[in-house]
Amino acid sequence: MRYFITISSITLLLSLLGCENFEEVVPLADLEVYVTGTFSGNPRENISVTLFLTKEDAEDEINAISNTQKTNIDGITIFYELDGNRRYWVRAAPFLTRTIRETSSLREGLNSFSISVL
Numbered sequence: 001m002r003y004f005i006t007i008s009s010i011t012l013l014l015s016l017l018g019c020e021n022f023e024e025v026v027p028l029a030d031l032e033v034y035v036t037g038t039f040s041g042n043p044r045e046n047i048s049v050t051l052f053l054t055k056e057d058a059e060d061e062i063n064a065i066s067n068t069q070k071t072n073i074d075g076i077t078i079f080y081e082l083d084g085n086r087r088y089w090v091r092a093a094p095f096l097t098r099t100i101r102e103t104s105s106l107r108e109g110l111n112s113f114s115i116s117v118l
Contacts, residue, residue, distance in 0.1 A: 027084035027108035035075045035092050038116045043075025047117060048093045051079055058089040058100045084108045092117050 031051070035044045051066040052058040065088070069077040082088070084106050092099045092115050099117045 029082045029084035029086075029106035029108055030110045031079045031082055031088065031103065031106060032110060032112045033071070033077050033079070033090055033092070034112065034114045035071045035077075036114065036116045038118050041116075043071070043073070044094065044117060045071055045073045045075060047071045047075070049077050050091045050093075051082070052089040052091060053086075055089050055100065055102070058091045061091070082106060090115055094118065 033049050035047045035049065036042060037044050048068050048070060050058075050061075050064045050068045052064055054063075057063040065082075066079050069079070071077045087105050088103045090101055090103060090113060094117050097118050099115055101113075101115050103111070103113050
């Protein structure tokens with residue numbers, strides 16, 4: 001019985017020593033947004049693109065989780081160091097219109113997303 005208590009005590013002690021406050025490691029993801037014209041299919045340059053966590057925020061244009069970026073001549077802008085394993089709402093706003101779409105869940109590394117606008 002003494003042997004059992006000793007082994008149990010050592011096991012409990014090692015378990016407690018091994019328990020540290022581990023923060024959940026969230027993988028970092030980059031999101032490349034490719035913007036094209038709805039009718040032409042051609043890349044759209046100088047389109048404002050912003051990321052949101054909810055559709056309502058994207059519609060109301062509040063609580064953006066990124067600075068608004070403009071697409072380059074190839075219709076591309078990239079958002080860096082986002083939380084992976086998460087979906088985002090992308091708002092692309094050329095002139096007076098806007099298009100809002102949800103990404104799939106991002107994975108670690110570079111992710112691509114296409115959106116077409118008028």
